[in-house]
Amino acid sequence: MKKIKVLIVLLLSCLFIIGCANQRILERIGLVTLVGYDVAEENKVTATSVIRQINPELQSKVEVQSETESTSKGTRVKVDMKTSKKLAAGQMRVLLFGEDLAKKGIEEAIHTTMMNNEISTSIYLAVVKGSSKSLLEYPYKDVTDVGQHIYNLIDHNIKQQHTVSSTLHEVVRDNYSEVRNFALPILHKKGEFIEIDGVAFFSHGKMVGSLPAGDNFYILMMQDNFKESTLELVLDGESIDASKFQEKQLQIAVDSVKTKRSIKVVDPELNEFDLNIDFKCRLLEINSLVPINDPKLVEKMEKAVNQKIENEVSRILEYSQEINSDIYGFGEQYRAHVRGGKLTDQKWREKFREMKVNINVDVEIIRNGVFE
Template identity: 45%
Template structure:
């Protein structure tokens, strides 16, 4: 009898709780997959463009791109709701985009706003848009049905393949609130019927301070993280390689390789300057070589390895110098400084001054494995 009473009470409570819970029936809501932020027509306003997928009772989906302008992002969301027959939900949002104007102004407000929203996943991707936001999101593409989902897949596959730096909300917020690291994001743009990643954006204190080409993402990633996989192309110049290897080539030797394993070691050797030793070991497979070089000859392979090492060292040093020019430590040297110097009391302002004059001794040791294997 007691057991029966217990089960009846439990069932009654479940019914009561289920009745109190807010239900979101799929055909009554619009799922926001992407949100883009731009400067409004009035300077203090925010122009918000949302890509929303609606599902009908017959399970047919429809994608709408809706723009609203208000003083806050929450106000823009309310205004967008007034334009649609279905309630907008952000639980399925996958991408947050910023126009260059917004990115150069300051994005910390948007970082905080989305961190405080429990409905928004910390895994949502963030990126900067080159050119007008409307041109990217409102354009009628011939072969892209859902521009929100398309941009999400574009970022996802390039980040997972390690062709691009990760820029989830979690990573961006971590870098923003770190005293010794700055934000870095992909830049995307529309190129006729395609959407492409065109570069990477460097930030200082939440403001976009400069950009690099998308190809340079390889160097940024290899400086700040251990690289696991992914293809890379470079061109060896005359100053990189011995004259004997250049005799049957033009002024440069194009080649492509993929990385099997990298090992990055960063050490602070002088806290006053400051000065770091950055040692990077790379094991890679040669995928393509536009030259008559005999990669079956061990001595020639050794010369080729030295040439690639020299070339990568030069490019890595170049990218670090550009970061110093933009006053943007997207590499995390400041984090290493803070953990190495006792009672450093590092602040973003203090590190920006040190970072501008920082010295990095770069050493790259590239080794070819299974040389001669081509795709």
């Protein structure tokens, strides 16, 4: 009995003497859902935050605030002074970088974000063509919450494998890895809309190049095994039996069913790799005149698609070798399979530039819809 009394007294005294933890009641904080960083003069950064606030009258309101300071925390303090509610970054979902900043290097910003325990590692990163401030501050007609809009835009495109996956975790993983680089999707404001407009290649935290959105498919195909994503191809009309189909160009669309990608180190001495892509797809769209029930024709078409993909892949690979950004994992594979390679950052950069890749694409059309 006595013991329990002592316990209760102690517990209660703890309760009142030490007090309670810092409250962060949901509707009394401003939720930062998106932050965009831009370069400003004199080593300073401009941070633009999209803040969702709940007001009793307006139900919910989205505010865009931007401030310039030399550290990102400094900008947050400044923004805090302009908002009616305490800001909290725990619900942040997207981090944007202006193109100029990306070219200057985003390593510091990533490091700051990683250090903050409030922020999840599943947030998305992206580069903005132009400045993120102008992208965020524009009053879009159909978008009420620009933060959520951009998050959903990136999220569903990554899930559908229309663009490279760019969670903070993946970026950090590849950034600190010595043998791999990362890529981010590029966002672009086009009139009243925001669209994903390509892929930015990074090397050592700096943006070194970019490719248009049309190449996404091939990049993803080289990065990993993937499941969905649609490809539109323009084949040479001659690749198909000319007697039945006379036009010069044949446009088809295929949808990946199952794709297997594998990288093999053929010869570490000669710096030679095999890139095998086993592409099983289904036909979505084709000119109605083409008789797709003809096995020979299908085979021909497969070959043509093969050729086309091979060309594109080797073009993209050449480009990334030129800018020296290994976002595909050749280095990882090299390190995994070559013993005692002791691949350092510098060494791999040199090797990657000079490596030779044999691209083998094997396309197989396994389904063609319900109507021939």
